[in-house]
Amino acid sequence: MKNPHSLRAAIAGLALLAGPALVRPATGWTQEWSWPERGENLQVLPEDFPPERLGAVMRGFTRALGVRCSYCHVGEEGQPLSTYDFVSDSIPQKDIARTMYRMLGVINDTLATIDPSGPKPVNMWCHTCHRGRPRPTTLDEELAEVHAAEGIDATVAAYRQLRERFYGRGGFDFGENVLNMFGYSLLEEGNAADAVAIFQLNVEQYPASANAWDSLGEGYLAMGDRERSLEAYEKSLELDPENENARQKLTEIRGG
Numbered sequence: 689m690k691n692p693h694s695l696r697a698a699i700a701g702l703a704l705l706a707g708p709a710l711v712r713p714a715t716g717w718t719q720e721w722s723w724p725e726r727g728e729n730l731q732v733l734p735e736d737f738p739p740e741r742l743g744a745v746m747r748g749f750t751r752a753l754g755v756r757c758s759y760c761h762v763g764e765e766g767q768p769l770s771t772y773d774f775v776s777d778s779i780p781q782k783d784i785a786r787t788m789y790r791m792l793g794v795i796n797d798t799l800a801t802i803d804p805s806g807p808k809p810v811n812m813w814c815h816t817c818h819r820g821r822p823r824p825t826t827l828d829e830e831l832a833e834v835h836a837a838e839g840i841d842a843t844v845a846a847y848r849q850l851r852e853r854f855y856g857r858g859g860f861d862f863g864e865n866v867l868n869m870f871g872y873s874l875l876e877e878g879n880a881a882d883a884v885a886i887f888q889l890n891v892e893q894y895p896a897s898a899n900a901w902d903s904l905g906e907g908y909l910a911m912g913d914r915e916r917s918l919e920a921y922e923k924s925l926e927l928d929p930e931n932e933n934a935r936q937k938l939t940e941i942r943g944g
């Protein structure tokens with residue numbers, strides 16, 4: 689046999705598909721791991737929480753935050769779960785997760801005191817806030833952090849990476865308004881050049897948006913680049929002949 693490990697790998701692959709109960713150990717043959725009948729260190733979940741429910745909650749945490757078990761538990765990604773120490777509290781994220789769980793209880797208890805808007809009260813979950821990420825920031829918060837620390841080129845690069853990774857997953861709002869508002873916040877800070885870089889990114893993402901081109905026109909005007917401003921406003925008016933702002937700006941630029 690050319691590769692004695694391939695069969696084991698295939699079996700381990702199947703086992704992973706079936707769930708985390710059967711996993712490939714570091715050495716040797718597949719080894720059983722199962723959810724404990726009784727957790728040893730449960731502080732927020734009931735002590736006698738049944739194994740299948742513990743499994744559901746842990747998989748829920750993992751999915752809500754877009755992380756692996758090793759984000760909160762001592763163990764190495766890719767190694768069998770039997771080698772993990774799930775009882776240990778040495779990774780701070782585990783205890784933060786407990787705090788979050790208690791917070792969620794307070795939130796849902798508070799929500800239970802108002803008249804529900806539908807047949808049932810709307811429940812809050814970990815994923816209501818986290819939406820697949822450990823830090824539930826908004827896109828403009830994320831971009832503002834990168835901009836403050838590393839400048840405009842890194843910010844544009846960060847946008848592209850985030851879009852590549854999270855588009856369509858609900859974690860961020862990639863609609864045109866977010867970049868538009870972020871660009872305006874830079875413009876208000878007096879940073880027209882960086883605002884233009886963001887408005888350019890927005891027309892690249894939304895080439896058919898009259899509003900995105902209008903904002904780019906405003907950015908160029910703030911930079912004193914009349915020619916490019918004119919082009920952007922013309923493009924905006926072409927896409928939306930009813931854009932009175934663009935029409936007015938064009939008259940002003942041509943007249944002045």
Ligand code: HEC
Pocket residue numbers: 708723724726727728729730731732733734746747749750753755756757758759760761769774775781782783785786
């Ligand atoms: C976001 C953090 C987080 C992630 C991710 C996470 N867990 Fe947990 N896990 C916890 C917390 C918190 C507890 C303790 C709950 C309590 O105190 O009641 C716990 C408890 C456990 C326990 C019980 C340990 C004991 O006390 O005996 C097991 C087993 C476990 N997790 C397995 C997993 C597995 C397997 C995964 C991946 C599929 C996972 N967890 C992912 C936070 C996490």
Ligand code: HEC
Pocket residue numbers: 749753781782784785788789792812813814815816817818822823824
């Ligand atoms: C009401 C919104 C909200 C809910 C619900 C919520 N979280 Fe969080 N969580 C946050 C915020 C905000 C932060 C970031 C705090 C910071 O770093 O400033 C955070 C941070 C965390 C972190 C630390 C991440 C890191 O590495 O910095 C963990 C772990 C976590 N949450 C787990 C959970 C779990 C598990 C649940 C469900 C039981 C949950 N959260 C529910 C808002 C929420």
